[in-house]
Amino acid sequence: MARIELNNIAKAYGPVEVMRDINLTIDDGEFIVLVGPSGCGKSTLLRMIAGLEPISGGDFTVDGKRMNEVPPRDRDMAMVFQSYALYPHMDVARNMGFSLEIRKAANEERVSKVQEAARTLGLSKLTERLPKQLSGGQRQRVAMGRAIVRDPSAFLFDEPLSNLDAALRVEMRLEIARLHQRLKATMIYVTHDQVEALTLADRIVVLNAGDIQQVGTPLDLYETPANKFVAQFIGSPTMNILEIEPKQGGLSLKNGANLGVGLTNAQAGARELGVRPEHLNIVSPEEAHISGTAELVEHLGSDTNIHANVPGIGQVLVREHGHFALKSGDPVGIALDLEKTHLFDADGRRLAA
Amino acid sequence: MSTLRNSSPLAVTGKYLALGFYVAFALFPLYWLVKIAITPDKLIFTEGTALFPSEFTFENFQTVLIATDFLSYFKNSVIVSVGTAAITTAIAAAAGYAFSRFVFRGKRLIIALMLITQMFPLLMIIAPIYKIVAAVGLLNSLTSLIIVYTAFNIPFATFLMQSFFDGIPKDLEEAGMIDGCTRFEALRKIILPLTLPGLGATLGFVFTAAWSELLFALMLINSNDTMTFPVGLLTFVSKFSVDWGQMMAAGVLALVPSCLFFIFIQRYLVQGLTSGAVKG
Incomplete structure (x- = not known):
């Protein structure tokens, strides 16, 4: 259990500053997801919290105690690595109990804790196996078990699911969500997958190029993105961005x-308009704001994605619910749900009404 | 394995023929060594190049073990080789770990210097080494050989160890440190057990190099008491004759420790000790 605070955290490699003024407060028991494209600094931030990467500036505190210089072993945090990082020469039980072994915990305590964790993760029959005799999903579970056995004040996850196949990823995601509900521990989770972020997080931290873009609940980020980057990063398929020309008598698109x-x-400085594919509808030509041709129609069963080419504007992606009878080449009229559009200024900042 | 399944019988036969030829080519001198060692002296020249001697004898071995100083040479060689291998591997492992894991000032310079030391033929530095060893009064001592061999073997052994450490994912010791280890504990409990193949290979390499070194042993050692085995072999060459049979018998005996050593470490040389640590 821990309340973690980052105050003006900075990271530099030699003279190169890659991160500055990172401010974030993580409440006790909160599930925080750090999300962003590769190279945005999310893993570096997590490793600074873990103590694996020195912090170049600012204060990092846990429950009010400054931890900047505390070595990883004394931070009472458990980490699940992307590569799992299981000790190859130790069997599953020893892997999971290694932290207790290092702390010289009593034998019975170690065995009972390992057994309990193995039971909750469905690993009871595998405790004598070596990591190389396990499948990817099982290794992932062992890595989580190793963290659970610790009973740490915070769990750190570094892209834990990115080496699993799609089906397993969904399963393990649920498992992590369940784990959080059961343990109510502080968890910090790094991923580049926005679906993981949206489904797991109490609050999401969107990072880009070493800067925090926005911190908020999944719904906050979806409905009121702070800027164009967050708007395009959160939500799938990606938000359409259309150029606009503010004119007398209302807003005009480029065409x-x-x-x-x-x-x-x-909103006077608005330069671009963002609208999510699900907030666009295929309508009759009279009701349409813009019209064009359907270039590519993807039938997904639950949804239909229509990639339309609109003269003077370019590609626009429309997402209709359910099966939508449309072929590529068909003319389409598109209406915008004007309640759900976002306006961005020249710097990409979102302009509220 | 999949390539095997698809290849024609002809290609398979060809492959094994090539392998067989290579093995025969590589092992023939060894065979010849053994053959001459067990051929009675009187037949060595009369039978010439016959593949098999018409008579066998173990007399040469007997003579070498009892009538010569072979056992003393042998003991000296064991001391020098084991000492060199142990010291070199310990230093190289520490240096290799540092090169593999730490970023520090002058790292590239040190690596470059170590590479440069490998560029010169040893002959060039025999005279200065002799002067130094003589000046510190270590001539005719096994210590001088251990020091010199260690110095020459460290650069290569370090690169060897570094590549083994590079093969162990950094995540493992980081996981260890998060689990409560100090860096040193993580090194001892996690990295070291996984580096055994590397340590074995390095020990083996340095041991064999020291075991068969002749040049420096010849220069730095004159007294019979501290002669190592390769120098001792030369005592079988006298002014008027060469004792081929005994020399070969001594050679065969000298192979024994190398063979034992490799039998001992070969289980650590098996690949794949780290499999299962990380994805894949």
Whole structure:
């Protein structure tokens, strides 16, 4: 159990500063997901919290105690690595109990804790196997078991599911969610997969190029993204971004189509309009804001993705619910759900009404 | 294995023929060594190049063990080789670990210097080495050989160890440190058991190099008491004749420790000790 605070955390490699002014407060028992594209610094941040990477500046505190210089073994945090990092020469039981072995815990305590963790993870029959005799999913479970046995104040996950196949990933994701519900421990989870972020997180931290872009609940990020980066990163398929020209008498798209909405004063600097594919609808030509041709139609069963080519605007992706009878080459009229659009200024910041 | 399944019988036969030829080619001198060792002296020249001697004898071995100083040479060689192998491997393992895991000032320079030491023919530095050893009064001592061999073997052994450490994922010791180990504990409990093949290979390599070294042993050792085996072999060459049979018998005996050593370490040389640690 721990409340973790990052105050103006910075990271530099020699003279190269890769991260600065990172501020984040993680409440006791909270599930925080750090998400962002490769190279955004999310893993580095996690490794700084773990103590594997020195912190170049700022204060890192756990329950009010400064931990910047505390070595990893004294931080009372468990970490699940992307590569699992199981000790190849130890069997499953010893792998899971290794932290207790190092702390010289009593034998009975170690055995009972390992057994309990193995039972909850469905590993009871595998405790005498070596890591090389396990499948990917089983190794992943052992890595989690090793963390559970510790009973740490915080769990750190570094892209734990990215080496698993799709089906297993969904299963393990549920398992992690269950684990969090049961243990109510503070968890910090790094991923580049926004689906994992949206499904697991109490709050998501979106990072890009060493900067925090936005911190918020999954729904916050989906509904009120702070900027174009977050808007495009969260949500699948990606949000459409259309160029606009503010004119007298309402908002116009680049091809001249007038949307018939006025801009507030705060929105005067708007340059682009973002709208998610699910907030676009295929409609009859009279109701349409814009029209074009369907270039590619993907029938997914639950949804239909229509990649439309709109003259003067370019590619627009529309997502219709269920099966939608449309072939590539068909003319389409598209209406925007004007309640659900976002306006961005020249710097990509979202402009609220 | 999949390539085997698809290849024609002809290709398979060809492959085994090539392998067989190579093995025969590589082992023939060894065979000749053994053959001459068990051929009675009187037949060595009369039978010439016959593949099998018409008579066998173990007399040469007997003579070598009882009538010569062979056992003393042998003992000296064991001391020098084991000492060199142990010291070199210990230093090389520590250096290799540092090169593999740490970033520090001058790392590239040190690596470059170590490479440069490997570029010169040993002949060039015999004279200065002799002067140094003589100046510190270590001529005719086994210690001088251990020091010199250690110095020459460390660069290569370090690169060898470094590559073994590079093959062990960093995640493992980080996991260990998070689990409560100090870096040194993680090294001892996690990395070291996984490096046994590397340590075995390095020990074996250095041991054999020291075991068969002649040049420095010849220069630095004159007294019969501290002669190592390769120098001792030369005593079988006298002014007027060469005692081929005894020399070969001594050679066969000298192979024994190397063979034992490799039998002992070969189980650590098996690949795949780290499999299962990380994905894949």
